[in-house]
Amino acid sequence: MDNVVNQTANNKEIRVLIDDIFWERVQMYIKGHLECINSNKGLFKFQNKKDDKTLDIKNVQFKGNEFICRFNVAKINEGYLEPGAYTLNYITETQTYVAEISNKLLKNKGNKFNQYDKNLEEIKKQKKTYLLKSLSKEFKKNGKSNKNYFAVRPEIENSTNAIIFNVIYMKQKESLNSEVDSAFSLGKIKKKVLFEIRESLFKSIFSLSKLVHFKKGKTILFTSESRGSLSGNFLYIYNEMIRQNLQHKFKIYKIFKPHISDRYKFTDKFKLPYLLGKSDFIFVDDYHPTVNKVKFRKTQEIIQVWHAVGAFKTIGYSRIGKKGGPFFDSTGHRNYTKVYVSSSSTIPMYAEAFGIDESKVIATGVPRTDMLFDKLYEEKTISKLKKELPIINGKKVILFAPTFRGDGHRSAFYPFSNIHFGRLANYCRNHNAVVLFKMHPFIKEKIKICEEYEDCFKDISEYREINDILFISDILVSDYSSLIYEFASFKRPMLFYAFDLENYTLTRDFYESYESFVPGKIVKSFDELIDALDNEDFESEKVAQFLGKHLQHQDGLASQRLVNDVFKNDIS
Numbered sequence: 001m002d003n004v005v006n007q008t009a010n011n012k013e014i015r016v017l018i019d020d021i022f023w024e025r026v027q028m029y030i031k032g033h034l035e036c037i038n039s040n041k042g043l044f045k046f047q048n049k050k051d052d053k054t055l056d057i058k059n060v061q062f063k064g065n066e067f068i069c070r071f072n073v074a075k076i077n078e079g080y081l082e083p084g085a086y087t088l089n090y091i092t093e094t095q096t097y098v099a100e101i102s103n104k105l106l107k108n109k110g111n112k113f114n115q116y117d118k119n120l121e122e123i124k125k126q127k128k129t130y131l132l133k134s135l136s137k138e139f140k141k142n143g144k145s146n147k148n149y150f151a152v153r154p155e156i157e158n159s160t161n162a163i164i165f166n167v168i169y170m171k172q173k174e175s176l177n178s179e180v181d182s183a184f185s186l187g188k189i190k191k192k193v194l195f196e197i198r199e200s201l202f203k204s205i206f207s208l209s210k211l212v213h214f215k216k217g218k219t220i221l222f223t224s225e226s227r228g229s230l231s232g233n234f235l236y237i238y239n240e241m242i243r244q245n246l247q248h249k250f251k252i253y254k255i256f257k258p259h260i261s262d263r264y265k266f267t268d269k270f271k272l273p274y275l276l277g278k279s280d281f282i283f284v285d286d287y288h289p290t291v292n293k294v295k296f297r298k299t300q301e302i303i304q305v306w307h308a309v310g311a312f313k314t315i316g317y318s319r320i321g322k323k324g325g326p327f328f329d330s331t332g333h334r335n336y337t338k339v340y341v342s343s344s345s346t347i348p349m350y351a352e353a354f355g356i357d358e359s360k361v362i363a364t365g366v367p368r369t370d371m372l373f374d375k376l377y378e379e380k381t382i383s384k385l386k387k388e389l390p391i392i393n394g395k396k397v398i399l400f401a402p403t404f405r406g407d408g409h410r411s412a413f414y415p416f417s418n419i420h421f422g423r424l425a426n427y428c429r430n431h432n433a434v435v436l437f438k439m440h441p442f443i444k445e446k447i448k449i450c451e452e453y454e455d456c457f458k459d460i461s462e463y464r465e466i467n468d469i470l471f472i473s474d475i476l477v478s479d480y481s482s483l484i485y486e487f488a489s490f491k492r493p494m495l496f497y498a499f500d501l502e503n504y505t506l507t508r509d510f511y512e513s514y515e516s517f518v519p520g521k522i523v524k525s526f527d528e529l530i531d532a533l534d535n536e537d538f539e540s541e542k543v544a545q546f547l548g549k550h551l552q553h554q555d556g557l558a559s560q561r562l563v564n565d566v567f568k569n570d571i572s
Helices: 103-109 120-126 183-212 232-243 268-278 344-354 367-373 375-388 421-430 483-488 501-507 526-535 542-550 558-566
Strands: 003-005 015-024 027-035 043-048 054-056 059-063 066-072 084-091 095-098 137-140 149-156 163-170 219-224 251-256 281-284 301-304 338-341 361-363 396-400 433-437 457-459 475-478 494-497 521-523
Touching: 015 084, 015 095, 015 103, 043 066, 183 268, 219 232, 219 268, 232 367, 232 558, 251 268, 338 344, 338 558, 344 361, 344 542, 367 375, 367 558, 421 433, 421 457, 421 526, 475 483, 483 494, 483 542, 494 526, 521 526
Parallel strands: 003 095, 219 251, 219 281, 281 301, 301 338, 338 361, 396 433, 396 475, 433 457, 475 494, 494 521
Antiparallel strands: 015 027, 027 066, 043 054, 043 084, 059 066, 084 095, 084 163, 137 149, 149 163
């Protein structure tokens, strides 16, 4: 092992100093500088003080002698950062330097040590371990548990000036209720037993199929628990495969169900585990609980083509510590071998959300957006929608498409009381406009359009593929929906009706600041919404910058790039 330099006892002039520590969700950033070290070609690693095991820090940027490290505590070797005490080491060809805390950090952060202000010399003299409290990060399960939490606590080591990252994971087992004689308890037990039987049968079929098909073959499976047919990204990928004649090289299967809360058809309950064990390429386009509860063979490709474009509001492991979010020991999403996204700028966000390495996330563009650049398809779609939706003919079309509120599909809702239908109808009649309402599929409550407004409003929530609607929409009114990515391609105006922005940020959060991110004007009241529509005040200049950053592939060839990458060994 390389010689480890103790900076307080030896070579005081050679130091690795930490100037700042800050957090973005599960990403820990460590900012600092090298002092009297000529090389910036070394490697940063965490070293566990107990067993000397090291963990690579892959995301490091240097600017001269200054550095910034980014480390995802929820993604370490297919899991999370295990409990223990870690030093931050800088390793060169000849030496290993243990990172220290700088006086600059203490001065800037105003840290308190045992309720007294102390400088580093005082701390070292006392030879105690001091917690850097303001730099710590704690994640509570479901946002509130005091018994199940994960914490990273930077400390100054008791004998040196070295910084220690103390990782604590508190997990409390659920206690079993001994009172099982009530009808309610008996019902719960029966339900649990039946569930375990189904799970056992599922895993048995999967394991047998995987064993039989241990060699890589030529089988593809498209499967989703939130769409009932081959549509969306799946359809465009499939059509591109047909265009390249791959259907002659592969056997292609499809298993779908319209909604995550629906049950599979009886035969599909047996077919799904069999095909999961057999298939060489498995395409999913949303959270798929079934895919995440089995262990695939190494030769299988689990390919996520996420239904939303871009990275807007947080999902997956980015929501650790929030209500409804997963926790560190969750296995959800981690099975993906490849994830295809719209732009290279979104790679870190999706890797974080799915708990996978950034090398597995590939920016090809989103297949279903290819339609946006197909003029023939656009003409056919507009002609079709004018027949299906006669209300739009000769009118300015406003698409009202917000996302849901709530923790997930079971609790999803939209507060319709925040829509003043009378005022919106007056606007429509004064400006020869109509409003098409497209509510999120999770929202079960239907929007109620009374008879007097039927000339102004139309509920189109049953349309599964919203992209077709964009062709006929002149203005988009949304809030936190990823639909803004596709609509931006048309370079048409958008308004963001974010009446609950503060609360939504607190409970759901975003990957970037909402105010600086969205490509349009933000309005927080219905009065402001109507005023912006009346005055055509959309702040449309924001769209061009948004497109350049988040939709770098605007050419209608996303499907081709994806298929070429997935099947590069099979395309002649």
